[in-house]
Amino acid sequence: TIRPVRRSYYDPSSAPGKGVVWEWENDSGSWTPYDMDVGITIQRAYEKQHPWVDLSTIGFCYVIDFATMGQINRQTQRKRRVRRRLDMVYPLVSGTLPKSQSWPASPGAATAPPAPTCACPQCLLVMSVKAAVSASGLGAATLQPRKAPPAPPAASKAPAPVPGAKVPDGTAVARSSLKTLASQGGRQQAASTPALGSVVSAASPPGAGSGKASRPGLSTLNRNHLQRLAIAQSRVLIASGVPTVPVKNLNGSSPVNPALAGITGILMSAAGLPVCLTRPPKLVLHPPPVSKSEIQSIPGISHTCRKTTKKQAKKGKTPEEVLKKYLQKVRHPPDEDCTICMERLSAPSGYKGPQPAIKPDLVGKLAKCGHIFHLHCLVAMYNNGNKDGSLQCPTCKTIYGVKTGTQPPGKMEYHIIPHALPGHADCKTIRIIYNIPPGVQGPEHPNPGKSFTARGFPRHCYLPDSEKGRKVLKLLLVAWDRRLIFAIGTSSTTGESDTVIWNEIHHKTEFGSNLTGHGYPDVNYLDNVLAELAAQGITEESLAQEKD
Secondary structure (H helix, E strand, O other), X not given: OOOOOOOOOOOOOOOHHHOOEEEEEOOOOOEEEOOHHHHHHHHHHHXXXXXXXXXXXXXXXXXXEOOOOEEEEOOOOOEEEEEEEOOOOOOOOOOOOOOOOOOOOOHHHHHOOOOOOOOOHHHHHHHHHHHHXXXXXXXXXXXXXXXXXXXXXHHHOOOOOOOOOOOOHHHHHHHHHHHHHHHHHOHHXXXXXXXXXXXXXXXXXXXXXXOOOOOOOHHHOOHHHHHHHHHHHHHHHHHOOOOOEEOOOOOOOOOHHHHHHHHHHHHHHHXXXXXXXXXXXXXXXXXXXXXXXXXXXXXXXXXXXXXEOOOOOOOOOOHHHHHHHHEEEOOOOOOOEOOOOOOEOOOOOOOOOOOOOOOOOOEEEEOOOOOEEEHXXXXXXXXXXXXXXXXXXXXXXXXXXXXOOOOOOEEEEEEEEOOOEXXXXXXXXXXXXXXXXXXXXXXXXXXXXXXXXXXXXXXXEEEEOOHHHHHHHHHHHHHHHOOOOEEEEOOOOOOOOOEEEEOOOOOOOOOOOOOOOOOOOOOOHHHHHHHHHHHOOOOHHHHHHHHO
């Protein structure tokens, strides 16, 4: 697969011109830079001292909050950290912008003074291939096979290569340079690198001035040599730290695929582009087949299956009675806003919905966190929620009581399989299988009485069978019983509404790879999911509550 690349230029007053780069924290705890145009948009708002910037105008459903340096997903309300770096120094270009470069170079470009060369392995490779190409005429014969090549000078007549004869000098230059370069990356690379010489000489036309360029046929290309060329060049580039570019179909049954791969590597290297021919990694979603006799129950956890129904937590108490357990009355409200209705606490509540049976000017303080609100606003918020006897502070998310969710009925299975996850070779694997069928939404769901879909079930998830992995499983069982693993809403990946979605507790659904970000190895995953469970009010204390 050949993809175009480009080099962009930006104004010195922009973020890249000032060496500024914005990054967001991914699930593995490392930092990923935003696309350049997104970073410029963020930096522009930051310099204007805006409190936040909405990225929906450029096609992203995120809000960047500069006060907390966080990225907020407008759909799921998930928050990630962001940071601003000032250590990215890009080269400055004065005068007119350079024209786009192509290969072979235009005739006028040949008269320009050569740029000073670098001694890095990539530049050595590029210069050696360029020398080989210019000496053997590979470029003209490959890119323009139907045109006659220019007649060689009389002083440089050379006989056509015959079997057993030595290769031209240019090819020998490429061979010796690649040998030197490969020796820096290891003995194995040096052994396979000389395949370049044989491929170049096989693909190059005779140097005699016959007036016609012979089109190199695929039948004359040695497939093994081409594969060795591609792999050798890849090893050299990988050893020198050059980023890899996957090229597909390297193992095709036809000689066309490896031929194109090998020639592509030569041409792109000669153009000064970092290219590395590799086989793209494979997505491994599931473990090898496991027989029933190999499946084991998890020590310390009873049963291997858990079901949920539509039953909610016992109600019977009015909202006022529920809030009374968590609130303290405030006789003299402070001179600040209620963060629910945004009116002053010293004034009546600004809530305009159905009026609760409580005075709008009463003010209360939550016992644990100390945040103050209108009682009128808290009752309205409780009535608009799950009404399960719990309350969550809208400011700091502190949970009062036992929080439950709206997960539809389903089944959760869990057991041990005799395979290890990447990064956890010292233990087996806990496999969790969630299965939720489609159905009809209940009164606690967004659209009561309307059907909902359940895509992608059964869903397989994986944990290491370690001490911390079993702890996570026990807390996930509590979350399942409290109906907090899934919810009904709009999918952020497909955009489908009224469907079963994950509910802010991340799971690993990739067994043997991490191409999607939902697999292993991920050294921070267990700690991250424990924090997400704690945000739902599920901690080790919850295990004791469940036993009681």
